[in-house]
Amino acid sequence: MRERHRHNQCIKNALEKAERVCAEKSLRLTPTRRKVLELIWQSHKPIKAYDLLNQLSSDEHIEKPPTVYRALDFLLKNHLIHKIASHNAYVGCEVNHDEMDSKFFICDQCAEVKEVCEPKLDRSLLEASKKQGFIPNQTTIEIHGTCAKCAR
Amino acid sequence: MRERHRHNQCIKNALEKAERVCAEKSLRLTPTRRKVLELIWQSHKPIKAYDLLNQLSSDEHIEKPPTVYRALDFLLKNHLIHKIASHNAYVGCEVNHDEMDSKFFICDQCAEVKEVCEPKLDRSLLEASKKQGFIPNQTTIEIHGTCAKCAR
DNA sequence: GTATAGAATGTTATATTATAACAGTTTATC
DNA sequence: GATAAACTGTTATAATATAACATTCTATAC
Ligand SMILES: [Zn+2]
Ligand SMILES: [Zn+2]
Ligand SMILES: [Zn+2]
Ligand SMILES: [Zn+2]
Incomplete structure (x- = not known):
């Protein structure tokens, strides 16, 4: 997270945005989906499916893989998160996806x-494609590389 | 493969290039490594590690995962192949890697x-990074998208 | 030529990532 | 409240990748 980053607020914003997007498109941000999105934003770094699964689970109840993968599928499909293919990990979406695909x-x-x-x-990219x-x-x-903060 | 593509020659070229690169850098293109590279070029499309493993195996002898993953590691490290992260598959390198990273x-x-x-x-990319x-x-x-041939 | 060290391979086991298949429940709509 | 669709629960398994350690091969030094 960047300096001066109010992370509680940042999570709150992300969840509110998700509520809004889902309301607009008549999608259901069910408790599990919401919880997974929240966990992804809590991390605020790419997080792995099975780490999410562990965090979803408690002593009383161990969640199973389909639970988290279904939530991830929903969030991915609706551009609320992205998969970082080079790490098999998932990260919250920071932008508005009317635009073209994101770069990371x-x-x-x-x-x-x-x-x-x-x-x-x-x-x-379009030019090269053409x-x-x-x-x-x-x-x-x-x-991949070194961010501004770490480069200092 | 592109039209008018002489695939036998293409495989031969790839293997010769590998021999040359390895000779220059005093690397050992051992039989397994060579065979894996050849199988990758025979496919001439992204191919999965376990498909390679099957093709390496025969009725008499089933190869084990480390065999193919070690060969892949060697070939990747020396830029003779690339991993397509979005597909978990491997493809032969078509260019010279004095240059910057490739795009696919x-x-x-x-x-x-x-x-x-x-x-x-x-x-x-450099500008955006800066x-x-x-x-x-x-x-x-x-x-990802549709190639020229398929678009026709 | 033999000793040595490093590289490469063989082998067993296991870790990690993801999906199939089917039964049960909830939700929205009529 | 019947119906269909969406969502969830559950079991099993598929697909991808690595750890760990024993053995063999290769190059170089003596
Ligand atoms: Zn944050
Ligand atoms: Zn995004
Ligand atoms: Zn070819
Ligand atoms: Zn290349």
């Missing part, structure tokens, strides 16, 4: 992920 | 993968 800057030191929408980058005669549909753009 | 155009119809090095795209204060190290750029 992933710090290999602190694991923080920054999601960006860069129209310039989109244009370059050059190949390729019609892009969905992109996986994951840039 | 992946056709969701025919599964063909085109690896490209686009300096323009690299510049856009804007974030981010120092890029390694990129995963996978563009």
Whole structure:
């Protein structure tokens, strides 16, 4: 998380946004889906499916994989989270997805992920696609390296 | 494979390139490593580790996972193949890796993968990174969509 | 040529990630 | 309150990948 980052507020915002998006599209943000989204935002870093599963579980009740994978499917489909393919991990969506696909800057030191929408980058990607005669549909753009904070 | 593509020659070229690269760097392209690379090029599409494992195995002898994963590690480390993270599959390297990281155009119809090095795209990526204060190290750029052939 | 160390392979077991299949329950709509 | 669709529970299993340790091969030094 960035400095001066009010994380409780940040989680609250994410959940409110999810409520809003779901209300608009008549989708059901059921307790499990909401809880999974909350856990993902609590981490605020890419988190693995089985870590979520552990956090969902308690001494009394162990959740099973389909529970978390179904929630992840729902959240992914509705752009409330993203999967970081290079890590098999899931991260909350930081932007509005009217726009093109996101790009992710992933710090290999602190694991923080920054999601960006860069129209310039989109244009370059479209141009490169055109050059190949390729019609892009969905992109996986994951840039690993060192974030500004860790570089200092 | 592209039209007019002489696939036997293409496999031969890939293996010769591997021999050359390994000779230059005093690396050992052992029979298993060579065989795995050959199987990857025979497919000429992203191929999964366990499919390789099956193809490596015979009725007399079933190979075990570490055999193929070790070969894959060697080939990946030396840029002779790449992993397509969004598919957990492996594909032969088509370019020379003095250059920056590759980008992959992946056709969701025919599964063909085109690896490209686009300096323009690299510049856009660097620019976007700079804007974030981010120092890029390694990129995963996978563009899914429809290739020129399938679009016709 | 043999000793040695490092690289590579063989082998068993297990960890990690994800889905199939089917039964049961809840929710919205008529 | 009947109906269909969506959601959840549960068991099992598939698919992907690595740990750990024993053994064999290879290159180089003596
Ligand atoms: Zn936060
Ligand atoms: Zn997003
Ligand atoms: Zn070919
Ligand atoms: Zn390459």
